Amino acid sequence: MDIDLFEQLQKEGTISAASAEKVRTITTTRLFSVHWELKTILYLGVLLLSGGLGILVYKNIDTIGHQVILLAIALACGGCFYYSFRHKLPFSREKVPAPNSFFDYILLLGCLLLITFITYLQVQYNVFGTRYGAATFMPMLVLFFSAYYFDHLGVLSMAVTNLAAWMGVTVTPLQLLSANDFSSYTLVYTGLALGALLIVAALLSHRLRFKAHFAFTYSNFGTHVFLIANLAGMFAAYDGPYGLWFLLLVAATVFFYSQAMKQGSFYFILIITLYAYIGLSFVIVRLLMRTESEGGIYAGLLYFIMSGIGAILLLINLNKKLKRA
Amino acid sequence: MIAYNSQSLDNLYVQEQAEMAKGADCITAEEYNAIITAYPADLYTPNPYMRIGIFILTAIILLFSFGLFCLLSIAGGEGAITFLCVLFGGGSYALAEYMVREKKHYKSGADAALIWGAGIFLLSALGIATDADAPVWVWCLAALILSLFFVLRFADVSMSIVTHLSLLGLIFSGCVQLGNIAKLIIPFMVMLASAGVYFLSVKLIAIHTYRHYKKCLQMLQCCALITLYLGGNYFVIREVSNEMFNLDLQPGQDIPGGWFFWILTVALPLLYIYAGIRKKDRILICVGLLLIAGIVYTVRYYHSVAPLEVAMTLGGLAMIGIAYALIRYLKTPRHGFTEASSDERHAMEAMQIESLVIAQTMSHAATPRPDQFEFGGGSGGGGGASGDY
Numbered sequence: 001m002d003i004d005l006f007e008q009l010q011k012e013g014t015i016s017a018a019s020a021e022k023v024r025t026i027t028t029t030r031l032f033s034v035h036w037e038l039k040t041i042l043y044l045g046v047l048l049l050s051g052g053l054g055i056l057v058y059k060n061i062d063t064i065g066h067q068v069i070l071l072a073i074a075l076a077c078g079g080c081f082y083y084s085f086r087h088k089l090p091f092s093r094e095k096v097p098a099p100n101s102f103f104d105y106i107l108l109l110g111c112l113l114l115i116t117f118i119t120y121l122q123v124q125y126n127v128f129g130t131r132y133g134a135a136t137f138m139p140m141l142v143l144f145f146s147a148y149y150f151d152h153l154g155v156l157s158m159a160v161t162n163l164a165a166w167m168g169v170t171v172t173p174l175q176l177l178s179a180n181d182f183s184s185y186t187l188v189y190t191g192l193a194l195g196a197l198l199i200v201a202a203l204l205s206h207r208l209r210f211k212a213h214f215a216f217t218y219s220n221f222g223t224h225v226f227l228i229a230n231l232a233g234m235f236a237a238y239d240g241p242y243g244l245w246f247l248l249l250v251a252a253t254v255f256f257y258s259q260a261m262k263q264g265s266f267y268f269i270l271i272i273t274l275y276a277y278i279g280l281s282f283v284i285v286r287l288l289m290r291t292e293s294e295g296g297i298y299a300g301l302l303y304f305i306m307s308g309i310g311a312i313l314l315l316i317n318l319n320k321k322l323k324r325a
Numbered sequence: 326m327i328a329y330n331s332q333s334l335d336n337l338y339v340q341e342q343a344e345m346a347k348g349a350d351c352i353t354a355e356e357y358n359a360i361i362t363a364y365p366a367d368l369y370t371p372n373p374y375m376r377i378g379i380f381i382l383t384a385i386i387l388l389f390s391f392g393l394f395c396l397l398s399i400a401g402g403e404g405a406i407t408f409l410c411v412l413f414g415g416g417s418y419a420l421a422e423y424m425v426r427e428k429k430h431y432k433s434g435a436d437a438a439l440i441w442g443a444g445i446f447l448l449s450a451l452g453i454a455t456d457a458d459a460p461v462w463v464w465c466l467a468a469l470i471l472s473l474f475f476v477l478r479f480a481d482v483s484m485s486i487v488t489h490l491s492l493l494g495l496i497f498s499g500c501v502q503l504g505n506i507a508k509l510i511i512p513f514m515v516m517l518a519s520a521g522v523y524f525l526s527v528k529l530i531a532i533h534t535y536r537h538y539k540k541c542l543q544m545l546q547c548c549a550l551i552t553l554y555l556g557g558n559y560f561v562i563r564e565v566s567n568e569m570f571n572l573d574l575q576p577g578q579d580i581p582g583g584w585f586f587w588i589l590t591v592a593l594p595l596l597y598i599y600a601g602i603r604k605k606d607r608i609l610i611c612v613g614l615l616l617i618a619g620i621v622y623t624v625r626y627y628h629s630v631a632p633l634e635v636a637m638t639l640g641g642l643a644m645i646g647i648a649y650a651l652i653r654y655l656k657t658p659r660h661g662f663t664e665a666s667s668d669e670r671h672a673m674e675a676m677q678i679e680s681l682v683i684a685q686t687m688s689h690a691a692t693p694r695p696d697q698f699e700f701g702g703g704s705g706g707g708g709g710a711s712g713d714y
Contacts, residue, residue, distance in 0.1 A: 005342055006342070009339075014356065014360055019351055019352040023349075026349055032605045032607075033665060034610070034655070034662055034663070035664055037611065038648050039679075040614070041644050042648040043679075045641045045646075045647075047686060049640075049644075050641070051637055051641075052639075053638055100652065101664065108687070112687060153677065154679060154684070157684035158687060160684070277382075301390075308389070312382045315375050316379070319372055322372070323372075
């Protein structure tokens, strides 16, 4: 904090001498925190180590060396979980803080190595059978258990991506659009179901007060997956009943909107508005294309200009509303 | 020079400080309210998420208005489009001025979209008017003048990046004109200019008159440190001279004075980190850490010390070890450093972002397949490091 400023405020009589003194003490004894720098190094270390070991196992799969590597992975994994069990704070339905910043990443490393190990056993020896997508189901169980037992948001996010992979959808944030073929209706329906499931999980976390801080992760994935699947369904029904998909979108928007207002979340309001805007624009453009006239093009351009202004005014209004709440 | 009311910006600063003091329990709620009423700020700044939305929507409006006018004047040919670009450039700028001065927008998203629109339209006008074959230095000069003006007028952080890059582009294209000597002096000119920009912004940031440009100057420091490194990086120099000056180097062949650039490649990031720790300067530390990746990449590109997976495993182990040792060492704060998080208020939000980064980069590592070795290490580095801002 700016000491000179607070001294000036004290001279003006806006704040008391005691308050100015507090500011002075805090500022002069303030430490330079390298918390996030260290976390970033840890994160990169875990990323490199788990990735490197993962490749090592597969590159050496036909040699004797790979059993040594496998043993090393098992030992490292055991070590990580041993550390996590030793240092963890007692389980609670509420948020449990990590005992230190090292703990989070050791647990993460343990989970990653365990998954590498399970996947290897599955690929090489088919330990869990081939039915019901066992190769992704087992890691998912491990991840969900670890996420809840040790209270780790990162592991929970990985568990959700794994759940989606098990159901056949890629929900890794940046690959959500590129890695899925949304023109197939199976995927659209799976996406809708997965999105709804995650939203329900979010609501239940809140309602049952069981790890309520996990709700954001669930509803974040859920909202995106549901709305993207919905839009994809609408685009796929290009010449068909896109009106029905639009009705679903309207219903979903109204529901998500009321949830977002309840939580006072600017983030959700923004993404819902943008998804709804895309859906609305698609319908308008389709309707204008039906007129097959030059006037339709002009009307379309005018629509985007006017609707853009309208959407901005809407966002500004919602911003005001949320700020007051 | 700045378009905003200087008093409002100062008051906004006082309010932010008061908020911090209130968050740290230094001042009482009554004192906080008294400060807010004594220093009113009438600037309109929506929530950061809303800002993103307003930016996107403003860009959509600009784009489609331009499309509409293009369609209307399609009979006019090239001259009409040039005129339209100039008109839209000027119009966007005028609208940005109006938003800032009358509507008191400050970092609302609309201002940034309009400024960027103005710049892009005016440059497009230049491109169409010259049939897109103006020399590079003309483009750089035009971009430099425009972006510098926008930085000074609106203190826009993203524009300061453009300013720095177009300055370097101008120097680069100017040197290329010199002919044969160019390949010798370009690295030094780029490094000299970057160092100049860095030390100038360090100087200016301490001066009271330029207080409203603090964020721009910090961004300039970041950019200048990175380009200073790139200017002296062995990989960059070897490959760029190969491409641009037809050096025709074979793999394994060295560039003239290669040892000198090898020293710079390895020493500069370490120097940054050392200076950052000495001065407690976060920008130096973060850029230094980021550029460690530059060292690793450059060395591995020319000298394959170990297979990739072995290097990854060992590197990962070393990084975890270093971080563990530092966390243990700083458990009780030493030399004014601590490993504890300083800002508890944003911790939850940061945790959410962290979890998304983990989901993005590690889900691949979680289920490796023999045919797939893309582990997204590169993107992960960027994602992790940007968490500090």
